Amino acid sequence: MKGIKKVLLGLLVILVIIQFIQPARNKSGQAMPNDISKMVAMPAKVQGILKKACYDCHSNNTQYPWYANVQPLNWFLDDHVQSGKAELNFNEFGAYTPRRQQSKLRSIENSLKDGTMPLSSYTLIHRNAILSEAEKMQIISWVQISRDSLSKKNF
Ligand code: HEC
Numbered sequence: 047m048k049g050i051k052k053v054l055l056g057l058l059v060i061l062v063i064i065q066f067i068q069p070a071r072n073k074s075g076q077a078m079p080n081d082i083s084k085m086v087a088m089p090a091k092v093q094g095i096l097k098k099a100c101y102d103c104h105s106n107n108t109q110y111p112w113y114a115n116v117q118p119l120n121w122f123l124d125d126h127v128q129s130g131k132a133e134l135n136f137n138e139f140g141a142y143t144p145r146r147q148q149s150k151l152r153s154i155e156n157s158l159k160d161g162t163m164p165l166s167s168y169t170l171i172h173r174n175a176i177l178s179e180a181e182k183m184q185i186i187s188w189v190q191i192s193r194d195s196l197s198k199k200n201f
Pocket of ligand 1: 102103129163
């Protein structure tokens with residue numbers, strides 16, 4: 047019994063200590079000269095869908111939920127933000143090469159068709175990020191129009 051108490055106390059101490067180790071927040075108040083909206087037309091509807099379902103992990107500004115203050119949850123969350131942003135950042139889209147822009151737009155379409163994005167661990171909590179078929183179609187047709195307009199621009 048004494049042993050178990052010690053282990054539990056030890057765990058509690060660790061849990062308290064790790065609360066002080068918080069990764070930096072993904073929050074930028076900076077102007078965004080390379081934002082995707084500066085490259086292609088973004089209807090408000092499309093922007094709204096991307097904001098609610100994708101921007102937490104694919105932009106320079108994450109809307110943090112309350113449990114982001116609780117470790118180790120925040121590490122898990124931060125890992126998604128960092129690797130999501132590294133793959134695709136809507137706020138930095140204009141800095142990509144034309145070839146990369148095309149390939150990212152293609153992957154957006156594929157990720158929606160395959161249902162791999164948004165991540166299921168995210169939609170588990172963010173129920174409004176589950177996209178309806180109509181919303182998916184809106185993004186897919188926007189992707190197609192954007193790919194055409196970018197390829198004309200870069201020709
Ligand atoms: C909870 C965080 C999260 C959300 C929300 C999210 N993603 Fe992702 N996304 C990631 C992570 C992490 C990766 C990289 C690892 C992987 O592919 O699983 C990724 C990768 C991608 C890639 C692959 C990029 C490439 O070049 O292959 C695309 C495209 C993508 N996401 C699109 C989207 C779209 C579109 C949405 C919204 C409908 C979305 N994501 C929402 C976390 C997220």
